[in-house]
Each structure stands twice: as C-alpha cells, then as structure tokens.
Amino acid sequence: MKKIILCAIVLGGIGTIHAQKISLGKATEIAGKGLKAMTFTNADAARLSKESVDYMDKNNPVAGPKDPYTVRLNKLFAKHKSQDGLNLNYKVYKVKDINAFACADGSVRVFSSLMDIMTDDELLAVIGHEIGHVKNEDTKDAIKSAYLKAAALDAASASSNTVATLNNSQIGEMANAMLDATHSKKQESQADTYSYDFMKANGYNVVGAYTAFKKLGLLSEGGTAQSGFQKMFNSHPDSNKRAEAIKKRAEKDGLWKDPGTVSLPTAKLTK
Numbered sequence: 001m002k003k004i005i006l007c008a009i010v011l012g013g014i015g016t017i018h019a020q021k022i023s024l025g026k027a028t029e030i031a032g033k034g035l036k037a038m039t040f041t042n043a044d045a046a047r048l049s050k051e052s053v054d055y056m057d058k059n060n061p062v063a064g065p066k067d068p069y070t071v072r073l074n075k076l077f078a079k080h081k082s083q084d085g086l087n088l089n090y091k092v093y094k095v096k097d098i099n100a101f102a103c104a105d106g107s108v109r110v111f112s113s114l115m116d117i118m119t120d121d122e123l124l125a126v127i128g129h130e131i132g133h134v135k136n137e138d139t140k141d142a143i144k145s146a147y148l149k150a151a152a153l154d155a156a157s158a159s160s161n162t163v164a165t166l167n168n169s170q171i172g173e174m175a176n177a178m179l180d181a182t183h184s185k186k187q188e189s190q191a192d193t194y195s196y197d198f199m200k201a202n203g204y205n206v207v208g209a210y211t212a213f214k215k216l217g218l219l220s221e222g223g224t225a226q227s228g229f230q231k232m233f234n235s236h237p238d239s240n241k242r243a244e245a246i247k248k249r250a251e252k253d254g255l256w257k258d259p260g261t262v263s264l265p266t267a268k269l270t271k
Helices: 027-037 042-058 068-080 112-117 120-135 138-151 168-180 185-201 207-219 224-235 239-252
Strands: 007-009 089-093 100-103 107-111
Touching: 042 100, 042 107, 042 138, 042 168, 068 089, 068 112, 068 120, 089 112, 100 120, 100 138, 107 112, 107 120, 112 120, 120 138, 120 185, 120 207, 138 168, 138 185, 185 207, 185 239, 207 239
Parallel strands: 089 107
Antiparallel strands: 007 100, 100 107
C-alpha cells in the first residue's frame, strides 16, 4: 500500500491534493544531499507532519462529524485512537482518488473513494498497514526529505541541529512533497506484516487483507483509464503477490476462508 508516507500512503499520487501542488524546482535535486547530514528527531517529524496535515485539511473537503463516511470510520476505528503506543486521529477526505495515508504525528486520512470499494475488513487491513508505516518510523525519513525540499536546503545548511520554521508556501510544498514520497519494497512488506498482525491480534478477519490487495490489483490492471493508477504502483510490490503472501500466512495460522472471486463493487459501500 502506498505512500498515510512522510506520511505513509496506500496507493500512490493523489490528484485532488496535488491540485494544490507547487513546483519544487531544484530543491528536489539537493534534498538528497542534506538528508543524511541533518539532525532530525522524532519530535521534528511529528511537528512537521502535523503542519503538513493541517495544510491538507484546510485545502481538501473533509467529511463532517455526521457524514456517513465519518460515521463509518469512527465505528471501525474509534477504539484504535491509541494503538501500539501511538496516538492517532482519523478523518475522511471526500475526493475521487482511491488512497489513504498516515503521518508521523499519528494523523490518518482515508479517501472516500477508497471507502466506496472496500469492505470494513478491507479498510481495517488498509489502515493497519498505514499504522505500520508510522510504527516502523518509515514516515520519518519521508517527512525529513519533504522538509529539505520545501526549505531548499543543501548538505551544508542542512547540517544544523535546528529545524527551521517554514512559511505557509513552504508548508504547502512540504505537504505535496510528502505525498509524492514512496517507501521501499522492504518497508511495504514490513507494513503488510504489521497489518496482518494487527488484524489477527484484534480478532478481525485477516482475509480482508487478501481481498483488499486483490482489489488493488484489479485497479492497477490495463487500460488507458488506469494508466495513472498503474504508475502509482511502480514502486510497490505486486498487489497479487502480496495477496498470495497473506493467503499463505492465513493458511498456516488456520485462519484462511476462501472468499471466492474478488471483484470491484458496482455500488458504493458507503452511503
């Protein structure tokens, strides 16, 4: 699952949020040089992630407290606001893109179009994966890189022990750079494992993780209309292979129940 990446994201690029995108220019080229040199703490990552998420919350349609999407998400995740030592907060973005992401400050954002095609068990698996990225600190290097791009720091200036305060324009750049970040295939695999363990420990149906990946695999298949979505998956392990890995583990644990043929729903699962 891709980039709630800086934040952790389940699938890839995010069109609606990227509509706010600002050109990063040469900052992209120099950020890599400063990444290793700069002292960057978990507290820095959390603060900058919160600034980025606050920016995104202001620039995207957020479902209200009585919205069916919010009601459903609260029903599923209210008891997981404190999860594995993490303090989490959840919101729904009412956008057409199919995605979810989580950030170093514990912010989890789920897109309404993802909720439209995922069952409750599948959503639990997706968000469990995103929580895994936060718990494994995959989000720390991502937000650090995004910060360096937004602040246009090179290796020399990035060696300071102090993380500078960004202006509003830079925060917008950082938010977009964060959403553009990708995790390594190893990090994605580790987050998959965390998601499975999360599902199993809480008594959820682990087959939901399998069917979620099967649906993502269907979405990434051919056709011009899906070309942008396919591009999102270039940096991720094959969805069908990830589904098979879940199946093998579930069989080993005696938790496998054949879900039959997995298909994309023709009607929204959230109304």
